[in-house]
Structures are given as C-alpha cells and as structure tokens.
Amino acid sequence: MTQTVDAFMQAAIEEAQQGRNEGGIPIGSVLVHDNRIIGRGHNRRVQQGSAILHGEMDALENAGRQPASLYAEATLYTTLSPCPMCSGAILLYGIKRVIVGENQTFMGEEDLLKARGVDVQVLHNDNCVKMMSDFIQKHPELWNEDIGV
Numbered sequence: 001m002t003q004t005v006d007a008f009m010q011a012a013i014e015e016a017q018q019g020r021n022e023g024g025i026p027i028g029s030v031l032v033h034d035n036r037i038i039g040r041g042h043n044r045r046v047q048q049g050s051a052i053l054h055g056e057m058d059a060l061e062n063a064g065r066q067p068a069s070l071y072a073e074a075t076l077y078t079t080l081s082p083c084p085m086c087s088g089a090i091l092l093y094g095i096k097r098v099i100v101g102e103n104q105t106f107m108g109e110e111d112l113l114k115a116r117g118v119d120v121q122v123l124h125n126d127n128c129v130k131m132m133s134d135f136i137q138k139h140p141e142l143w144n145e146d147i148g149v
Helices: 009-019 057-064 068-073 086-092 112-115 126-138 140-146
Strands: 028-033 038-043 075-080 097-101 119-122
Touching: 009 028, 009 038, 009 057, 009 075, 009 097, 009 126, 028 057, 038 057, 057 075, 057 086, 075 126, 097 126, 112 119, 112 126, 126 140
Parallel strands: 075 097, 097 119
Antiparallel strands: 028 038, 028 075
C-alpha cells in the first residue's frame, strides 16, 4: 500500500528527478531538522565522476558541518533504501530516523540500521519504484557500477 507523500519525500523525489535529468542515477535525499530541509542532494556519481556521491551522501555534504545534537534530531529522507556506504554515514552521524521511498528495486542495509536503533520507515512509493525500475532497465551497467556489482 502506497502512503501519502509528504513534502519532504516529495523534495527527495524532485532531487532524484533532477539527477535523472542531468544524466545520472535517479536517487534523491533530503536531511530534515526542526521541520525544515537543511541539506538536499541527489546521486551525482556520473555527473561529478565521483566514487561516493550517492543521494544521501550529497544531502549530508550539502547540509555542511553540523553538531552531533542536530544529527540526532534529524530525519533523512531517501528515495531508495540506503546502501552500506550511506548506512554507515547515517550511523556515524547518529541520525535516528530514515524514511525510505522504496526498497523493492534495491534492499540496502535496513536491518543493520534497525539493529543499531534507527527508526526506518519504508513508504513503498510507486513513483520511486517506477523511476528506479525504468532506470535499471535502461542502464543496467550504470546501476551495477553504482551498487558495486
């Protein structure tokens, strides 16, 4: 069952769409604190020739340096289940809540996050599933590179 998309997940979806429009991988993320977006980003590995700029990493980078207390109160929204690298950053910075658009096309480290006390909620968003499914079908080699296959 698809849940209603709130403004923060919609912002993450818009970031994913921007990444797709730039010729990259359609994964977007926003970091929210105190009911406002403090960092937004999208997967820019292709666009920047980067090894690490997944959507979550880009959002964290764009949020800038923050105190640990802010991260502990923040929520990370991401259109796709976080990979091991992004999950490590979530754990490193003590982010306690992650809202995931979908985990059907890729199941990241949700179990690890949950085992470490992170509240992970998956929305099963049809738009997120379609965006990733279409991309994976059209660009399997790029997708495999992104997830380390």
